[in-house]
Amino acid sequence: MPIEKPIETIDTLVVGAGQAGVAASEHLGANGIPHLVLERDRIAERWRSGRWDSLVANGPAWHDRFPGLEFSDTDPDGFASKERVADYFVDYAKRIDAPIRCGVEVRAVERNLGGPGFRVETSEGVIEAINVVAATGAFQHPVIPPVVPPGAPFTQIHSFDYRNPDQLPEGAVMVVGAGSSGAQIAEELMGAGRRVYLSVGPHDRPPRAYRSRDYCWWLGVLGLWDVEALEPGKEHVTIAVSGAQGGHTVDFRxxxxxxxxxxGRTEGYKDGVLSFAPDLADNIAHGDAYYLSMLEQADAWIVRNGMDLPEEPEAHVIGPAPDCVTDPILALDLAEAGVTSIVWATGYSRDYSWLKVDAFDEQGAPKHQRGVSSEPGIYFLGLPWQSRRGSTFIWGVWHDAKHVADHIATQRSYRQYRSRAERRAESA
Incomplete structure (x- = not known):
C-alpha cells in the first residue's frame, strides 16, 4: 500500500507570489508569523508571460517599488521593463528570505469541520492553515466580449496574449479598448507601420508629467492616492497613461x-461589419476634462505652497478635434478596411472558484474591509480600491499587506491567550 503523505500545517498560507504575495510575506515575517507562500508558476510570473514584449511599468522607478529596495540599475525617473520588474520581486523575495514554494497549484480551500482553520488541497498534497491570504489579485481571466464570433475571418486575441506587431498577420488592426494597455498597443502597432483603428470608450486621461513632476507625484501631494472610494459612475472608467518611450502623455488627437x-465604443458585429456607439466625441471630451482638471489642481497646489516650478502654458492647449471625432465612423466593414486582426484590450474577470468559503457576495466579489474578509481567517490582497486608490499599484499593495499582516498578528495574539486557570493547569 502507498504511504500516505502527512498533512503539512502552517499558521498562514499565502496563495500567489506576485507583488501582493511577496509584500504579504515581508509583513508576516516582520510579525513573527510562520507562513508559506505558494505559487503555481514563477515569482511574478504575470509580469513575464502575461504582458507584451515592450511593456514598461506605468509609474517611474522611484515610485513603483517597495520602500525597502530601489531599482539599482534603472534611473529613478525612468520606467522599468516588465522583465526588470519581475526580477525586482525575485530579488526582493531573496532579500527578505521569503518562504516561497514555486510550481505548486492551490486547487481548493475549505474550512475545517470541527476544528480551526482551513484544509488546502494543492498539487503537492494537503496543507492545513489557520489563515489563508488570497494574493492572486482580481485579474485572473482575460475577457473578450461576445461581439465577434470566434469563427469570424479575423485573428482575435486579448491584450494578455499580444506580444508584438510581428505576431499579427499583415493588414490593419482594430484595437478595442483605450485604457493604458489598448492605447500603448495601438501606438506600438502604428509605429510599426500598421493601419490602426482604436475603439475609445470612457476614460480618464492624466498628464504623464507636468511642471517637472510626474503624475504619480502629483497624485501624492494632492492626496489623491489616498482617496478611499471611486466616484459614483466611475466604476468602469479606465485610465490612459503610459511609461513607454521614456513616458509621455497619451494624446488621442x-x-x-x-x-x-x-x-467610439464597440457595440456589435454583423456580416463582417463592426458597429460603434456615437459616443466618441463625449469620451474624448471627458478625457480632456480630466486632464485639464489635473493641471488646474497642480497649478493651485503650486501657488498655495509657494513652489517655484517651471510653467507649462502649452500643456493647457487642447488642439482641434480630428475629422474622425467630428464625423465619426459608426460602422466599419472590416474586410473593406483591410482589418485582419482584432486586439481586445477589454480587461479581466476574477476567479476565486478555488476558494470555497463564505467570503463573496451574489456577484462573486470578495466581501471584505481593507482585505479582511467576512469569513474569519480569509484575507485578500491586490484588489482594486482595496483600501484606497493606490491599492493595485506596487507601493500600494505593500501598505495593504501590512494592514492584513497586522490583523493576522492581532488575531494570533488572541488565540494564544491563556486564562489564569489555564496557565496554572499547564504549569502543574
Whole structure:
C-alpha cells in the first residue's frame, strides 16, 4: 500500500507570489508569523508571460517599488521593463528570505469541520492553515466580449496574449479598448507601420508629467492616492497613461494626426461589419476634462505652497478635434478596411472558484474591509480600491499587506491567550 503523505500545517498560507504575495510575506515575517507562500508558476510570473514584449511599468522607478529596495540599475525617473520588474520581486523575495514554494497549484480551500482553520488541497498534497491570504489579485481571466464570433475571418486575441506587431498577420488592426494597455498597443502597432483603428470608450486621461513632476507625484501631494472610494459612475472608467518611450502623455488627437482612426465604443458585429456607439466625441471630451482638471489642481497646489516650478502654458492647449471625432465612423466593414486582426484590450474577470468559503457576495466579489474578509481567517490582497486608490499599484499593495499582516498578528495574539486557570493547569 502507498504511504500516505502527512498533512503539512502552517499558521498562514499565502496563495500567489506576485507583488501582493511577496509584500504579504515581508509583513508576516516582520510579525513573527510562520507562513508559506505558494505559487503555481514563477515569482511574478504575470509580469513575464502575461504582458507584451515592450511593456514598461506605468509609474517611474522611484515610485513603483517597495520602500525597502530601489531599482539599482534603472534611473529613478525612468520606467522599468516588465522583465526588470519581475526580477525586482525575485530579488526582493531573496532579500527578505521569503518562504516561497514555486510550481505548486492551490486547487481548493475549505474550512475545517470541527476544528480551526482551513484544509488546502494543492498539487503537492494537503496543507492545513489557520489563515489563508488570497494574493492572486482580481485579474485572473482575460475577457473578450461576445461581439465577434470566434469563427469570424479575423485573428482575435486579448491584450494578455499580444506580444508584438510581428505576431499579427499583415493588414490593419482594430484595437478595442483605450485604457493604458489598448492605447500603448495601438501606438506600438502604428509605429510599426500598421493601419490602426482604436475603439475609445470612457476614460480618464492624466498628464504623464507636468511642471517637472510626474503624475504619480502629483497624485501624492494632492492626496489623491489616498482617496478611499471611486466616484459614483466611475466604476468602469479606465485610465490612459503610459511609461513607454521614456513616458509621455497619451494624446488621442496626436494619434489621429499621425494616421490612427478613432471610433467610439464597440457595440456589435454583423456580416463582417463592426458597429460603434456615437459616443466618441463625449469620451474624448471627458478625457480632456480630466486632464485639464489635473493641471488646474497642480497649478493651485503650486501657488498655495509657494513652489517655484517651471510653467507649462502649452500643456493647457487642447488642439482641434480630428475629422474622425467630428464625423465619426459608426460602422466599419472590416474586410473593406483591410482589418485582419482584432486586439481586445477589454480587461479581466476574477476567479476565486478555488476558494470555497463564505467570503463573496451574489456577484462573486470578495466581501471584505481593507482585505479582511467576512469569513474569519480569509484575507485578500491586490484588489482594486482595496483600501484606497493606490491599492493595485506596487507601493500600494505593500501598505495593504501590512494592514492584513497586522490583523493576522492581532488575531494570533488572541488565540494564544491563556486564562489564569489555564496557565496554572499547564504549569502543574
Amino acid at each position: 496626436r494619434f489621429a494626426a499621425q494616421g490612427m482612426t478613432l471610433v
